Amino acid sequence: MTAKKRILIADDMHECILPLLKEAGYDPVYLPVIDRVGILEIIEGFYGLVIRSKTSVNKELIDAGKNLAFVARAGAGMDKVDEDYLVSKGIAAINAPEGNRDALGEHVLGLLLSLLHKIPSAFEEIKKGIWDRENNRGIELKDKVVGIYGMGNMGMCFAKKLQGFDCKVIGYDKYKDVLDETFITRVDLEELFEKTEILSIHIPLNTETNQLFKESYLRKFKNLKVLINTARGEVLDTVGLINLLQDGSLYAAGLDVLANEKLESYSNEEVALLNTLTYLPNVLITPHVAGWTFESYQKISEVVASKIIELG
Incomplete structure (x- = not known):
């Protein structure tokens, strides 16, 4: 009898993955709390x-991992995976952007509408006993030009979710071809610079970005006027963003990611920058949860x- 191919699951995963792999003839070993040292000690024995x-x-x-046939990232971003070296070793690199693109698309839309209509800041004022209608007057998404930088799974899913808002959606991607332009118009970089009013960033983190x-x-x-970043914090210059917000060049910004998301490790400079962002009423920050829902x-x-x- 041929031995089953062993798969090391080295992080927390939904329980459905185990029966799915077992039914397909694999031997999944679920060790969600294993650390890097532990992985290095046993990885040679896994497919x-x-x-x-x-x-x-x-x-x-x-x-x-001398016997590895694949490495799978349960998520979209592959910035912690050396894909080039995997390819050079004949090892497949897998990710799963299809799994959380809907969650991310909804989250971007939530950030955008909350900022345009000043929902969080208005609520903060009401908690302080302030009822100010005029200064919380919102801006409609209708007729605005939304520019999507990166037309992969995430960017295209957000573009699709903008249907029904009667806004114009344009997109730029240096590498991807788009076959279906039903809900987005592909443009070159110069046209994106010229027309975009609301920018949503959907690019991977690498040396280029x-x-x-x-x-x-x-x-x-x-x-x-509005910038949304749900990609990776490192693609955006925080100081530059703050300058644009403070001089009025930007109306608002929504961030789901930061360059350093381990707040307990912050330097004094990083603390000061984060404090500046969080004190601005036209900024929303969420803790890297755009693609993270129960579904x-x-x-x-x-x-x-x-x-x-x-893969077989």
């Missing part, structure tokens, strides 16, 4: 590795399992 965010899959770990959105770059957007938790596991099974 596949499933991780989320805590584990960096670099050359050291890949070399230790790290700190791409510096202040000088953001100022190329001639009509930009996406299960769907991500289902997508990962299906892609593993497709």
Whole structure:
């Protein structure tokens, strides 16, 4: 009898992944609390590795996994996975953006509408006994130009969810071709700079995109008023963003990600920057939860399992 292919699941996953893999003939080993040292000690005995965010899959770990056929990231971003080295070793790299794209698309829409209509700041005033209608007058999304930077799973899902708001949706992507432009119009970078009023960022973090959105770059957007970033914090220059908000160039910003999300490790400078952002009434920050819902938790596991099974 052929031995079953063992798969190490080295992070917390929805329970549905275990029966799905078992039914397909795999032997999943679920060790959600294992640390990096533990993974390095046992990874040689596994056919596949499933991780989320805590584990960096670099050359050291890949070399230790001498029998790995794949590494699967339960989520969209692959910035902690050395995909080039995996490819050079003949190891498949899997991710699951299909699992949380709907969650993220809804979250971006929630951030955007909350900012346009000043919902959080108005509520904060009411808690203080202030009933101010005029200064909490909102702005409609209708007829605005929404520019989507990055037309992958996340960007396209958000574009689709904008249907029904009677706004114009344009998108730019340096690498991806879009076959269906039913709910988005593909433009070049210059047209994106020229027309965008609301910018939503949906690009991966890599050496090319790290700190791409510096202040000088953001100022190329001639009509930009609202910025939403649910990609990675490192693609956006926080100081530059604050400057645009404070000088009135930007009406509002919504962030689901920060360059450093371990608040307990902050330097004095980082604390000061975060305090500045959180004190601004036209800024909303959420703790990297845009793609993290009860539904996406299960769907991500289902997508990962299906892609593993497709590998054979």
